[in-house]
Amino acid sequence: MQGFDRQALAQQVNLGAADLGLELSDTQLGRLLDYLALLDKWNGVYNLTAIRDPGQMVTHHLLDSLAVVPAFAHARRVLDVGAGGGLPGIILAIWAAEVQPEMRIALVDTVHKKTAFLTQVKAELGLANVTVYTARVEQLQVPEKFDIITSRAFADLGDFVAWSSHLLATDGRFIAMKGVLPNDEVARLPNGWKLSRAEPLTIPGLEAQRHLLFIERDA
Numbered sequence: 001m002q003g004f005d006r007q008a009l010a011q012q013v014n015l016g017a018a019d020l021g022l023e024l025s026d027t028q029l030g031r032l033l034d035y036l037a038l039l040d041k042w043n044g045v046y047n048l049t050a051i052r053d054p055g056q057m058v059t060h061h062l063l064d065s066l067a068v069v070p071a072f073a074h075a076r077r078v079l080d081v082g083a084g085g086g087l088p089g090i091i092l093a094i095w096a097a098e099v100q101p102e103m104r105i106a107l108v109d110t111v112h113k114k115t116a117f118l119t120q121v122k123a124e125l126g127l128a129n130v131t132v133y134t135a136r137v138e139q140l141q142v143p144e145k146f147d148i149i150t151s152r153a154f155a156d157l158g159d160f161v162a163w164s165s166h167l168l169a170t171d172g173r174f175i176a177m178k179g180v181l182p183n184d185e186v187a188r189l190p191n192g193w194k195l196s197r198a199e200p201l202t203i204p205g206l207e208a209q210r211h212l213l214f215i216e217r218d219a
């Protein structure tokens with residue numbers, strides 16, 4: 001798809017969401033497209049994603065992130081580690097703002113230009129459920145603990161868990177978005193942690209394999 005054709009993109013998002021079993025409200029769809037427009041605009045200057053074509057951004061970013069929404073049902077405090085341009089955290093926040101208003105989402109990244117972008121997204125989309133931190137996650141100190149700590153394309157599973165576990169609530173879990181099931185990374189999880197579930201995901205329009213990995217304390 002050439003250029004930012006909002007109507008065509010809206011149709012692509014709606015069809016993809018329906019394939020995922022999600023029905024988007026007008027507000028959710030509007031915010032998703034507003035986010036895409038900001039990503040497209042800021043990408044030219046800030047290099048937030050290697051994907052430049054808005055149609056591909058829908059598949060690789062929006063639908064890939066919307067596919068994980070069901071795993072966050074009932075969550076109240078979520079942290080997205082290495083959020084980058086806001087994936088999956090901003091998409092989860094857009095989803096939750098209407099249907100799960102008690103859910104709050106913190107996004108952390110080390111790179112200031114990325115968190116400046118995320119702060120701009122929060123302001124322009126009116127996402128009161130989002131908090132943005134500029135920090136290395138292993139040095140992040142916040143008063144709250146999180147029910148779910150998630151990441152996409154962040155780090156080796158073992159590093160993700162080791163660097164973030166001080167922020168996880170006692171009965172919390174990690175949910176990592178991965179491509180092919182990384183058995184070698186699972187084998188290297190730190191002591192005291194186990195893979196409790198690996199869920200294969202099918203993303204509309206994407207052939208690549210995707211997996212959602214649930215990691216919990218090995219009691």
Ligand SMILES: C[S@@+](CC[C@H](N)C(=O)[O-])C[C@H]1O[C@@H](n2cnc3c(N)ncnc32)[C@H](O)[C@@H]1O
Nearest residue numbers: 082083084087108109110111136137152153154
């Ligand atoms: C490959 S990008 C993925 C961004 C986004 N999650 C996505 O899927 O598009 C990894 C991000 O992790 C951030 N990062 C790397 N090390 C980090 C750390 N120790 N703490 C927080 N963020 C970190 C980088 O700045 C980068 O934005």
